[in-house]
Amino acid sequence: MEVDILITNIGQLLPMDKKGPVKGADMGELTVWNDAAVGIKGEQVVWIGSSKEAKILKASQTIDANGKLVTPGLVEPHTHLVFGGSREEEMALKQQGVPYLDILKQGGGILSTVTATQEASQEDLLEKALFHLDRMAMHGITTVEAKSGYGLNHETELKQLRVAKEAGKQHPIDIVSTFLGAHAIPTNYKEEPEAFLDYMSELFDVIKQENLAEFIDIFTETGVFSVVQSRRYLLKAKEKGFGLKIHADEIDPLGGTELAVELGAISGDHLAVTSDEGIQKLANSNTIGVILPGTSFYLGKDDYARAREMIDAGAAIAISTDFNPGSSVTENLQLIMSIAALKLKMSPEEIWHAVTINAAHAIGRGGEAGMIAIGKKADIVLWDAPNYKYIPYHYGVNHTNTVIKSGEIIYE
Numbered sequence: 001m002e003v004d005i006l007i008t009n010i011g012q013l014l015p016m017d018k019k020g021p022v023k024g025a026d027m028g029e030l031t032v033w034n035d036a037a038v039g040i041k042g043e044q045v046v047w048i049g050s051s052k053e054a055k056i057l058k059a060s061q062t063i064d065a066n067g068k069l070v071t072p073g074l075v076e077p078h079t080h081l082v083f084g085g086s087r088e089e090e091m092a093l094k095q096q097g098v099p100y101l102d103i104l105k106q107g108g109g110i111l112s113t114v115t116a117t118q119e120a121s122q123e124d125l126l127e128k129a130l131f132h133l134d135r136m137a138m139h140g141i142t143t144v145e146a147k148s149g150y151g152l153n154h155e156t157e158l159k160q161l162r163v164a165k166e167a168g169k170q171h172p173i174d175i176v177s178t179f180l181g182a183h184a185i186p187t188n189y190k191e192e193p194e195a196f197l198d199y200m201s202e203l204f205d206v207i208k209q210e211n212l213a214e215f216i217d218i219f220t221e222t223g224v225f226s227v228v229q230s231r232r233y234l235l236k237a238k239e240k241g242f243g244l245k246i247h248a249d250e251i252d253p254l255g256g257t258e259l260a261v262e263l264g265a266i267s268g269d270h271l272a273v274t275s276d277e278g279i280q281k282l283a284n285s286n287t288i289g290v291i292l293p294g295t296s297f298y299l300g301k302d303d304y305a306r307a308r309e310m311i312d313a314g315a316a317i318a319i320s321t322d323f324n325p326g327s328s329v330t331e332n333l334q335l336i337m338s339i340a341a342l343k344l345k346m347s348p349e350e351i352w353h354a355v356t357i358n359a360a361h362a363i364g365r366g367g368e369a370g371m372i373a374i375g376k377k378a379d380i381v382l383w384d385a386p387n388y389k390y391i392p393y394h395y396g397v398n399h400t401n402t403v404i405k406s407g408e409i410i411y412e
């Protein structure tokens with residue numbers, strides 16, 4: 001058999017090729033193949049076997065993994081990729097202890113990024129998004145979910161979604177788009193959240209027609225949208241055929257997790273202060289819990305999602321950076337893997353499921369991304385690490401050696 005790229009001498013290969021999502025105790029069971037090799041032709045994986053068997057293959061290019069770790073490209077299931085400006089000035093407010101939601105109430109926070117995004121040109125937003133995508137690729141990410149939500153008017157929300165679509169065309173990383181028009185209440189709708197949600201839902205048809213987003217998301221939070229308002233808005237989205245996501249129980253336990261389960265959302269995200277009942281409901285549902293521990297860390301909170309209880313109750317968990325200019329400013333999902341180990345008490349086996357197969361299921365890419373299997377896209381990372389436990393252990397730096405996306409080396 002002829003292949004374009006042959007990766008040989010793999011010390012540990014994580015295929016992650018289970019029928020997912022992987023739930024509860026199964027998240028702790030990781031399949032590891034030793035002394036493996038992978039053959040790639042075109043965009044796909046066409047062969048997997050032992051290094052010894054690989055000698056029968058004819059390869060245009062051979063990469064020696066030097067006995068190290070090889071995994072699927074990481075899947076990042078929750079980012080706010082497209083935005084104007086930055087918010088380093090907020091750091092001092094945070095240090096003084098001004099709460100995140102108070103900054104927002106005063107017209108800062110998300111609303112200051114809204115102004116910057118409204119003012120930015122499509123070209124500038126695209127250039128910035130591509131820059132952040134390069135950073136993500138460098139850190140081993142090959143599929144990214146990207147939300148709008150810094151427009152809060154028709155024109156700018158569409159601008160963000162179009163930028164995300166164009167970025168997906170120009171960058172090798174695959175982008176999955178989510179419409180988060182319900183991210184905050186703009187000042188001109190301050191007293192009328194329902195009217196604002198109606199106004200945002202007017203975009204559902206054009207978003208469908210132009211294929212600008214697969215999912216509709218909402219920030220269900222004190223001072224933003226209530227559970228009742230969120231339910232009404234999301235039901236409309238569901239009727240139009242969108243998948244649903246919720247920024248749920250990030251700061252106050254309003255019951256966004258329970259709502260995500262009730263509506264059959266593909267994911268409930270954040271879950272930092274989810275109630276006992278919410279945890280049970282999540283565990284008994286098909287909704288994936290997307291936990292963003294970098295946000296708890298960056299906002300200086302003591303509330304971390306109770307991942308242990310969620311997994312022990314049987315839930316499927318993914319983790320993510322929540323990359324955005326306010327509550328979690330990092331493209332480094334490896335750092336989040338360390339925070340998940342230290343603060344969520346997730347095992348390395350659970351963490352690897354959470355950044356590959358389960359993350360893919362959380363964005364509608366189950367069975368496509370987040371696995372190494374014959375006939376699937378060759379999204380593969382070679383790590384400068386002796387084994388899978390090493391990545392969460394050695395924290396804060398980038399461990400990638402070579403990143404392959406759809407059969408092309410995009411970083412080395």
Ligand code: NIG
Nearest residue numbers: 110219247322324325326327
């Ligand atoms: O997921 N919580 C709402 N949205 C983002 C933060 C957005 C921002 O601060 O700009 C989040 O944490």
Ligand code: FE
Nearest residue numbers: 078080247322
């Ligand atoms: Fe978010």
